[in-house]
Amino acid sequence: MASTQDRVAIVTGGSGGIGRTSAERLAADGFAVVVHYAGNKDRADDTVSGIVSNGGSAIAAGGDIADEHAMAALFDVAQDELGGVDVLVHSAGIMPLSPIAQLDLEVFDQVQRTNVRGTFVVDQLAAQRMRDGGAIINFSTSVTRLQIPGYGAYAASKGAVEAITLILARELRERDITVNAVAPGPTGTPLFFEGKTQEQIDGIASANPMGRLGTPEDIAEVVSFLAGPGRWVNGQTLYTNGGAA
Numbered sequence: 001m002a003s004t005q006d007r008v009a010i011v012t013g014g015s016g017g018i019g020r021t022s023a024e025r026l027a028a029d030g031f032a033v034v035v036h037y038a039g040n041k042d043r044a045d046d047t048v049s050g051i052v053s054n055g056g057s058a059i060a061a062g063g064d065i066a067d068e069h070a071m072a073a074l075f076d077v078a079q080d081e082l083g084g085v086d087v088l089v090h091s092a093g094i095m096p097l098s099p100i101a102q103l104d105l106e107v108f109d110q111v112q113r114t115n116v117r118g119t120f121v122v123d124q125l126a127a128q129r130m131r132d133g134g135a136i137i138n139f140s141t142s143v144t145r146l147q148i149p150g151y152g153a154y155a156a157s158k159g160a161v162e163a164i165t166l167i168l169a170r171e172l173r174e175r176d177i178t179v180n181a182v183a184p185g186p187t188g189t190p191l192f193f194e195g196k197t198q199e200q201i202d203g204i205a206s207a208n209p210m211g212r213l214g215t216p217e218d219i220a221e222v223v224s225f226l227a228g229p230g231r232w233v234n235g236q237t238l239y240t241n242g243g244a245a
Helices: 017-028 043-054 068-082 105-129 152-171 198-208 216-225
Strands: 009-014 032-037 059-063 088-091 136-138 178-184 237-240
Touching: 009 017, 009 068, 009 105, 017 032, 017 059, 017 088, 017 178, 017 216, 032 043, 032 068, 043 059, 059 068, 068 105, 088 105, 088 216, 105 136, 105 152, 136 152, 136 216, 152 178, 178 216, 198 237, 216 237
Parallel strands: 009 032, 009 088, 032 059, 088 136, 136 178, 178 237
Antiparallel strands: none
């Protein structure tokens, strides 16, 4: 395995929330980072600027994660600009909420396209193009255990992500590439806070055995472990939620 200073990570959804914090953490660990964005180039450029100003190496690149051609171009950027790919952190996804009985099926299809097909596309490319000794880190959710009403389409998509993760880990045998999924619980990101009252937020936080919400830094700590020293963790879903589920 190459030294950390020679390694390159792609972080999808790296322009905000958990993805941004993960990109910043990996850069601090010594990785050169490709900060992927879907629609907000300014936020991605801001993430890159912050990493570079702190002495790290990063570039921004965009594209629809469910489009195999756009994602092939993303991997090309990592190869051409930084020398290759050693780590994929796939945090990009969408989470529209609705009771199953009321969910528009077009929205359901969009969730599955982005979250399931998107994972399949970037994992397939990583399996084809990642250097030996690498790590693929997908994102699931602790909602698969918490079974919170309104999250049916999202949890269904993440159940598929876990299946892809566990099977790919076994398909890459003897490549020294680990494949795991991180499954955060309620985490204090803009996406989590959106549409919630302070009372709702406080109730969710107090229900956790740790007495608080998770932070993006809590999740990035696990990403850092899997991308670096956690070489004997493979084919697992890590429920990263402070004991909520």
